[in-house]
Amino acid sequence: MTITHTLMFTAFPYICLTTFIVGHIYRYITDRFGWNAHSSEFLEKKYLFYGSILFHTGIIATFMGHAGGLLVPQPLYDMLGITAGMHTAIAHWNGLAVGLAAFVGVLLLVWRRLKQPRIKMVTTPTDKVLLAALAVVIGSGVYNVLFSQFDVLYNVAPWVRGIVTFTPDSTLMIEAPMSLQIHVISAWVLLAFSPFTRLVHIWSAPVFYLLRPFIIYRSRKGKV
């Protein structure tokens, strides 16, 4: 095991996580009015509709799958009657479906940003890097689902849990194929980059808007 491997799978994730947290605080303090998704819907609707719906549905489902599959230990699934074989099959087929949706979606969004004249005019270098990074992370993820035979449940998942519990073990990733290493490292880089992009809109999802009453009745209390 080389020193580069050890640092990549122990120190690097913490550097990215720190940048992620400090970056969000900095962005919130210095650019509160720029904290949004920077919608371009009024400039072009058709391709955004297909690209954005495919991408958002796929990526949100992928996040949920990663959280449930990587953070919850297999013995807990065993207690629920979900064996390692069943877990792997569920992760494989669902991951493939939602990963492909996100990948096709992000490719459409990239194409829209590069080819639609009105969108091209408002696209910044940060937008291009962000969409390219998303395409690499999602594309390498789908590639691994299709072609990698690496045992995720007993290697990658415990490595991720080790990072969360401050006991990282880089030896778990020593046999990981290059495609998986690219997926994991590019995901950490994207996490660190996200506070400086339009991705900050994730944290302002209008969840409570759905629970809001249609008409807001004001109290007469205190009025003459």
Ligand code: HEM
């Ligand atoms: C949590 C729920 C989310 C909501 C409510 C949401 C909402 C939105 C909205 C309203 C837009 C603007 C679309 C337009 O141009 O009109 C947008 C764009 C975008 N979102 Fe989200 N989003 C969510 C989660 C995510 C996640 C998890 C990611 C990726 C990790 C993501 C990545 C993006 C990107 C890259 C764009 C820009 C697309 C483009 O214009 O090229 N979003 N989102």
